[in-house]
Amino acid sequence: MATVVNETTPAAGRKPVLxxxxxxxAEGAIAAGARFFAGYPITPSTEIAxxxxxxxxxxxxxxxxxxxxxxxxxxxxGASLAGQKAFTATSGPGFSLMQEMIGFAxxxxxxxxxxxxxxxxxxxxxxxxxxxxDVMQARWGTHGEHSVIALxxxxxxxxxxxxxxxxxxxxxxxxxVILLSDALIGHMRxxxxxxxPAALRIAERGMPDCDPAEYDTVTSTLDNILPRPPLGSxxxxxxxxxxxxxxxxxxxxxxPAAAADLGRYLREKIYHHRDAIVRVEEVEMDGAEVAIFAYxxxxxxxxxxxxxxxxxxxxxxxVRPITLWPFPTAxxxxxxxxxxxxxxxxxxIKQMSWEVQAAVKGKAKVVDYGRVDGKLITxxxxxxxxxxxxxxxxxxxx
Amino acid sequence: MSALVxxxxxxxxxxxxxxxxxxxxxxxxxIRAHLRSAKTLWCPGCSNGTITRALVDAILGLDLxxxxxxxxxxxxxxxxxxxxxxxxxxxxxxxxxxxxATGVKAADPSLHVIVAMGDGDSSAIGGNHFIHAARRNIDLxxxxxxxxxxxxxxGQMSPTTHLGDKSTTSVHGSVEPAxxxxxxxxxxxxxxxxxxxxWGYQQLVNVIAGGIAHAGFAMVEAMAVCPVxxxxxxxxxxxxxxLRAQKEHAVPASQFDEGETxxxxxxxxxxxxxxxxxxxxxxxxxxxxxxxxGRHG
Amino acid sequence: MAEHxxxxxxxxxxxxxxxLLAAAIIAEAAAALGRHVVQTQSYGPEARGGASKAEVxxxxxxxxxxxxxxxxxxxxxxxxxxxxxxGDTKPGGLLVYDSGLVELDPGDDxxxxxxxxxxxxxxxxxxxxxxxxxxxLGALAAVxxxxxxxxxxxxxxxxxxxxxxELNEHAFGLGLRLGQEAEPVTSSAPQTA
Numbered sequence: 001m002a003t004v005v006n007e008t009t010p011a012a013g014r015k016p017v018l019x020x021x022x023x024x025x026a027e028g029a030i031a032a033g034a035r036f037f038a039g040y041p042i043t044p045s046t047e048i049a050x051x052x053x054x055x056x057x058x059x060x061x062x063x064x065x066x067x068x069x070x071x072x073x074x075x076x077x078g079a080s081l082a083g084q085k086a087f088t089a090t091s092g093p094g095f096s097l098m099q100e101m102i103g104f105a106x107x108x109x110x111x112x113x114x115x116x117x118x119x120x121x122x123x124x125x126x127x128x129x130x131x132x133x134d135v136m137q138a139r140w141g142t143h144g145e146h147s148v149i150a151l152x153x154x155x156x157x158x159x160x161x162x163x164x165x166x167x168x169x170x171x172x173x174x175x176x177v178i179l180l181s182d183a184l185i186g187h188m189r190x191x192x193x194x195x196x197p198a199a200l201r202i203a204e205r206g207m208p209d210c211d212p213a214e215y216d217t218v219t220s221t222l223d224n225i226l227p228r229p230p231l232g233s234x235x236x237x238x239x240x241x242x243x244x245x246x247x248x249x250x251x252x253x254x255x256p257a258a259a260a261d262l263g264r265y266l267r268e269k270i271y272h273h274r275d276a277i278v279r280v281e282e283v284e285m286d287g288a289e290v291a292i293f294a295y296x297x298x299x300x301x302x303x304x305x306x307x308x309x310x311x312x313x314x315x316x317x318x319v320r321p322i323t324l325w326p327f328p329t330a331x332x333x334x335x336x337x338x339x340x341x342x343x344x345x346x347x348x349i350k351q352m353s354w355e356v357q358a359a360v361k362g363k364a365k366v367v368d369y370g371r372v373d374g375k376l377i378t379x380x381x382x383x384x385x386x387x388x389x390x391x392x393x394x395x396x397x398x
Numbered sequence: 399m400s401a402l403v404x405x406x407x408x409x410x411x412x413x414x415x416x417x418x419x420x421x422x423x424x425x426x427x428x429i430r431a432h433l434r435s436a437k438t439l440w441c442p443g444c445s446n447g448t449i450t451r452a453l454v455d456a457i458l459g460l461d462l463x464x465x466x467x468x469x470x471x472x473x474x475x476x477x478x479x480x481x482x483x484x485x486x487x488x489x490x491x492x493x494x495x496x497x498x499a500t501g502v503k504a505a506d507p508s509l510h511v512i513v514a515m516g517d518g519d520s521s522a523i524g525g526n527h528f529i530h531a532a533r534r535n536i537d538l539x540x541x542x543x544x545x546x547x548x549x550x551x552x553g554q555m556s557p558t559t560h561l562g563d564k565s566t567t568s569v570h571g572s573v574e575p576a577x578x579x580x581x582x583x584x585x586x587x588x589x590x591x592x593x594x595x596x597w598g599y600q601q602l603v604n605v606i607a608g609g610i611a612h613a614g615f616a617m618v619e620a621m622a623v624c625p626v627x628x629x630x631x632x633x634x635x636x637x638x639x640x641l642r643a644q645k646e647h648a649v650p651a652s653q654f655d656e657g658e659t660x661x662x663x664x665x666x667x668x669x670x671x672x673x674x675x676x677x678x679x680x681x682x683x684x685x686x687x688x689x690x691x692g693r694h695g
Numbered sequence: 696m697a698e699h700x701x702x703x704x705x706x707x708x709x710x711x712x713x714x715l716l717a718a719a720i721i722a723e724a725a726a727a728l729g730r731h732v733v734q735t736q737s738y739g740p741e742a743r744g745g746a747s748k749a750e751v752x753x754x755x756x757x758x759x760x761x762x763x764x765x766x767x768x769x770x771x772x773x774x775x776x777x778x779x780x781x782g783d784t785k786p787g788g789l790l791v792y793d794s795g796l797v798e799l800d801p802g803d804d805x806x807x808x809x810x811x812x813x814x815x816x817x818x819x820x821x822x823x824x825x826x827x828x829x830x831x832l833g834a835l836a837a838v839x840x841x842x843x844x845x846x847x848x849x850x851x852x853x854x855x856x857x858x859x860x861e862l863n864e865h866a867f868g869l870g871l872r873l874g875q876e877a878e879p880v881t882s883s884a885p886q887t888a
Contacts, residue, residue, distance in 0.1 A: 018719070018726045018734070036505055057689035062504050062682055067530040071497035074490065074527075078470070078501025081488060082509065086501065104491050128737075188761055189719070189734040191726035231468045231486035231502055232509045238434070238481060240489035241473075250434075251481050251489070297761070304759035379760050 016191040021159040021181060022047035022089075024192070025115055026055060028163030029087055033202055034113070035061035036086035038075035040068055040094060043127045044183040045117035048089040069094035073101040073114065080105075080112045081239060083205070083230030085167055089115035091183075092125060095134055095141070102176050103142030104241045106266065109228065111170040111205070113163070115179045117186040118296075120374040129374025130183035132296055132347040138178045139325050145263055147270040149277060150178040150325040152296045156190035162322070168203040169277060173269055174225055180324060182347070184297045184376055208235070216248045222265075222272045271326060279322040280331040284310050288317030290389045291339045293332070293356055295321045297376055298345050304379040305386060314390055324352070332359035341389045345369040345377045415651075415669055418592075419607040421459030423600070429454050432464060434484045440475060441549075443637030445596030445623035449543055450479050452599060452620070453512065456607035467510045470499040472519030474550045476543035476622075479514045493524030496531045499538050507537075507679045510610060517544045517558040521577050525557070532586035532615050536678040539609040539616045542579055545624035553627035560662040564631040578660045583617035584671045590616035591671040596623045597644035598667060605669060614677050621648070621665070700755050702841050703763040707748040707780040708772030713828030716854070717770065718749035720832060724842050724850035725753045733761045746775040753841065768839045769806075770831055771797055772813065789879070791835050793827075809838050809879040816869055826866035833870020838877060 079086040120126025229235035294302035309316035344353035353368035471480035473492035480487040555565035590612040594602030609616030654666035722734035736749035750763040794810030
């Protein structure tokens with residue numbers, strides 16, 4: 001498993017900078033080659049738009065404040081179809097509005113990135129407070145069978161690096177990718193050492209290497225997802241949200257076989273590559289008897305618990321999904337084989353713990369813990385869940 | 399229309415409005431060369447084919463490079479135009495065509511972007527996008543197929559269904575007044591507003607061409623014939639009679655009294671509003687220049 | 696927690712007192728020294744009047760839990776902020792407050808108190824109340840010893856536009872002297888201005 005750690009140790013030669021999570025998203029997007037942003041102001045994501053309204057024109061890009069979130073993601077789809085790397089950023093209520101066009105982008109296979117800086121909900125909820133209540137909406141928010149990629153940053157540095165990763169994945173798999181930040185990570189400033197721009201791996205969008213006349217005769221396979229030529233090219237593409245023939249792109253709603261072919265393809269083009277897409281950080285899992293499964297800002301509290309427990313000689317580990325969707329089933333299965341208990345603290349009620357439970361298949365006890373008051377789960381709270389699992393251990397005063 | 403260079407193509411327009419390009423109609427084989435398919439799912443007697451042809455005629459008449467034409471469509475009967483035209487085409491979601499097109503045009507300003515929508519697309523579910531595209535004065539040509547009803551879903555009322563009109567969701571007669579899409583666009587800031595009819599083919603071609611040539615937000619309302627639903631419920635199920643009714647109802651703009659309210663049976667046609675105002679995508683370009691100067695200068 | 700030495704600082708006051716800037720400057724000073732640092736702040740309606748806070752955590756090692764729970768150092772610039780936010784200060788921790796604006800509760804002797812007239816100094820000696828936060832930063836740097844004074848001064852100067860450099864340098868210097876001359880109180884008698 002790939003490992004990305006939110007260490008902020010200064011790297012040789014590069015100076016640490018104090019950066020806000022939302023700023024890091026904006027800068028990461030620019031580093032990834034994004035040159036189009038359309039959005040609508042909403043707390044706690046607004047700084048992303050504010051930074052980009054200044055920065056994008058400086059680098060030859062386009063910033064548009066649209067009339068609402070639906071228009072924002074619609075414009076993003078249009079810009080992406082016209083050949084630009086494009087994205088939007090929002091929070092809960094706006095993310096709900098965007099689901100329609102996330103479905104369109106999924107169906108029409110339009111690369112784009114949607115940043116959702118999660119806040120308490122539903123509805124207007126807790127506009128300035130963090131939550132993790134959108135994790136299932138990220139997976140199933142738009143209607144119909146589909147699959148999705150969602151990444152969850154736990155630090156300001158990851159707001160930068162995972163935004164780049166989100167663009168790379170969206171280009172590679174021609175699909176919308178969702179970055180699930182939250183009000184805490186988005187508004188927090190951290191001293192970070194940004195990677196050397198020259199060392200970044202950036203996925204560029206190519207052109208199909210066939211003759212435009214032959215374009216209708218080629219079809220993407222699971223292992224070779226062809227790039228879509230931009231609008232206004234000799235290929236004269238047709239893009240539709242209807243079920244279409246995968247080869248010609250022609251709408252075809254009367255042939256169940258064509259619908260089945262497309263439906264399965266849209267799912268499998270993500271799931272087939274699950275091993276390449278999914279990233280999980282495992283900390284102190286060597287010999288761990290109890291694991292904490294935590295993501296996003298909550299993973300930081302879990303990390304503090306793991307450090308403290310290990311300092312006391314108690315074998316607790318952390319499994320932190322960086323990719324939340326597709327779900328890291330293999331990592332959870334491995335964890336279930338090893339530990340007797342999995343603790344799932346999250347700032348929602350049981351949303352991911354159900355998923356963990358399904359993957360654990362009864363091989364370990366799953367303890368869920370939810371908080372929906374807009375406050376980050378503290379290390380102390382998680383510790384209280386860990387302690388009973390080591391009833392024989394004499395705990396030191398902390 | 400100083401923007402039009404091919405003076406050769408211009409001839410006396412039936413409306414005599416010299417602000418409009420006068421496009422010589424093209425042959426069916428010339429039109430067919432711009433279609434992926436001439437087979438459509440539109441009902442017999444539907445005028446969408448006529449309006450589609452008028453659009454192609456205008457594109458041919460303006461001598462646009464078909465490779466650089468992008469048609470962004472909404473959902474409904476009109477939205478299907480995207481599958482038939484042999485340009486780069488996008489069949490978006492219901493009501494979202496203008497918002498998608500805003501992204502297309504801003505990302506690549508050199509494209510000719512035409513937005514095909516129905517009355518529901520443009521003024522109900524997409525009404526917000528409609529007024530804001532007009533306010534921004536973005537260089538798009540919105541072609542609204544107005545049949546005053548939801549055809550694809552089987553004849554429900556729309557915001558352009560008239561007071562008293564029957565539909566499958568206003569079986570006792572609509573209690574809502576209709577939008578005048580042209581005045582709505584004008585009030586919202588559109589800089590080119592025109593109306594044509596399926597009946598007045600040549601005028602329709604000309605007003606569409608004028609809209610495409612106009613550098614700013616152009617709204618062309620094409621009064622469509624829907625004999626199967628709107629006509630059968632409210633006027634006539636006979637397509638020919640419906641077309642003849644259009645001839646009676648359409649009044650040259652010059653003969654329409656200022657301040658007169660458009661009603662179902664009397665509406666002005668031709669170029670209704672035309673003005674020049676800063677265009678949105680050009681303004682974005684200026685922002686880009688200013689920002690990069692600020693950064694490097 | 697078994698983290699590396701971790702110092703929590705909470706700056707609080709009312710909107711317009713430059714609380715957020717003060718915290719950001721402390722955070723930038725720490726970042727420039729290569730320390731791990733996290734800075735957070737309160738958002739929303741409370742940031743527009745009423746009591747607001749901005750917090751900094753500085754550590755030699757990675758910072759996991761990013762929120763301040765029991766500040767080692769509290770800087771308080773308003774009475775409302777004192778009541779809302781100062782109570783969490785770690786027993787034996789340091790409370791630096793504006794003695795002209797904050798009246799401590801009788802018997803508040805859990806912490807080391809240092810009241811100094813930041814606002815009055817900014818207004819009277821510099822004629823600019825707007826630099827109250829910088830005066831306070833100078834004093835905080837001197838009294839708390841959380842970061843080298845020079846690092847904080849550099850962070851202040853790198854944050855301000857050239858034309859305000861002199862003013863801020865002066866403000867920081869005045870605060871520094873106030874802090875160096877101050878005598879923090881640890882007894883149960885509240886200090887008076």
